[in-house]
Amino acid sequence: MLNHSTRRLLAGLGVAGAFVAASATPAVAAEAPFKITAQDVLVAPGFVKQGWIYVSPSDTESEPAFGHTTLDVDLSKVADFAVVEPAWGWTCDVSPTKLHCETDLAENEQPSFDYNVTAKDDAEPGQQGDLTVTLTSGGKSATGTAGITIAEGVDLVSDEKIEVSGAPGTRVGVPAVVRNVGEAAVDGAVLVVQAEWLAGYGGDFSNCKSSDEGAITFCTFDTKIEPGRSYQLSEGLPLKLRPEVRTGAKIPAHLDWWTTDDWALTSWPESDVKPGQGDELRLVEQKTLTSRTPQTDVEGMNSSTIATVRVTGDNPADLAAKGAAATGKKGDIVTVEPSFTNLGPAVLEYQGQGTPEIRPEDLPVRISIPEGTTAVGAPFDCVPYLPNEEWDPWNAGWGEPGAKEYACQVTESPEGMNNPYGFELRIDEVRADATGTITTKLAGDPKSQNDTAKIIINPTNPGGGDGGQGGGDGDGGSLPITGESTALIGGIGALLLAAGVGGYVVARRRKTRFVA
Secondary structure: OHHHHHHHHHHHHOOOOOOOOOOOOOOOOOOOOEEEEEOOEEEOOOOEEEEEEEEEEOOOOOOOOOOEEEEEEEOOOOOOOEEEEEOOOOEEEEOOOEEEEEEEOOOOOOOEEEEEEEEOOOOOOOOEEEEEEEEEEOOEEEEEEEEEEEOEEEOEEEOOEEEEEEOOOOEEEEOOEEEEOOOOOEEEEEEEEEEOOOEEEOOOOOOEEEOOOOOEEEEEEEEEEOOOOEEEOOOOEEEEEOOOEOOOOEEEEEEEEEEHHHHHOOOOOHHHOEEOOOOOOOOOOOOOOOOOOOEEEOOHHHOEEEEEEEEOOOOOEEEEEEOEEEOOOOOOEEEEOOEEEEEEEOEEOOEOOOOOOOOHHHOOEEEEOOOOEEEEEEEOOEEEOOOOOOOOOOOOOOOOOOOOEEEEOEOOEOOOOEEEOOEEEEEOOOOOOEEEEEEEOOOOOOOHHHOEEEEEEOOOOOOOOOOOOOOOOOOOOOOOOEOOOOOOOOOOOOOOOOOOOOOOOOOOOOOEEEOO
């Protein structure tokens, strides 16, 4: 549960750093300019869980330079019941009672260390011991601890998908269900809900804490979940559709079920969430045991649900394409920036890498490269359009140059927002009016006449590049023609694509990938 759900929370919501380990207080030597935070781990006999160790400056005003760094982990207190192994990224000497690892860090890089904990088959629930972690860099050392606890293995399962529908401005109820497919009763659960602001949590339950716009919600249940039984929420989990949400949109929300012990290993800033004032949201009301063995979910991948809210009503978004033009001679590299504008009235929701089950043909923007040119630089929002090939959006060629056609993702766009896509094109053959296109493809778009615009290299008409629509207003406007070549930028910028499973994009910068 911990690995899968934490990954989803951090990637989906873009809130890296919001979760902290609920472990012993980090220790730091008086002179060390850094401190260690180490995650406690619950693991069932015969299973593997991942833990992490993170190092941060002890003074927020300083940024220590690490360079060559060593990490020593004392395993002696857990060696009887667990095996601890490094995951990746460090060179390590491993023995049953200690790890010694080394690495060389780049400038401005901070150390982090992932490790796997395998509980021995004969380990007994309740066994516990601490890892003692010492990190040394630049002659300075800091020490911290991480608790390893053998827990009873349980298995909560939820439906993989749920679909509901509603019109803009209404509330919909998500009928969430959780089942216990293990052999032991589960003493309580926590439901973590991640939603977009366009369809955020809209309830007021006393046992649920939520952020202001309902993007993140935690509901705690003290119900004993018996083996072989299913439990449904006492009423549908309410999601409120904002008035500006687009008809035809499919807004995802992610529901993750945690054991209370797994959830206790994380912490969320209380100032960010507030409890409701209404009645309690229930499963099956039943008292919990006053004393019990810790429990951990051994199959976290099956206790997550993607709830899709399909928006009905009559509130479309009109996307208007705008072309581009450039001139140059053979061998020149020119810049073009075709774009589209959302003419509203609805907000265009994010659709891209983090959208559940998205396919290349589902992406709303298609760009074809003008004949006689090669795309030597492409934005990271675009991927070569290869609809008949296997597709994994997290390992696709975003920003990969050289394709003749691209499919592009879109960020959340309110009415009036313009979305440019910058390409660097090398002119391989000079042709008058060498033409490509930008096309928007959005279900329910009320005006198809402005969906396509031209990208023209060496236009014979000074107004070239407008596709006859010029941003959808029918006035024939176009981007200015660039008269000079654009020099190839040396180096490749780092990419941080903050689009999560849930499709939440908090902040995104368009960057371009180049080849010589």
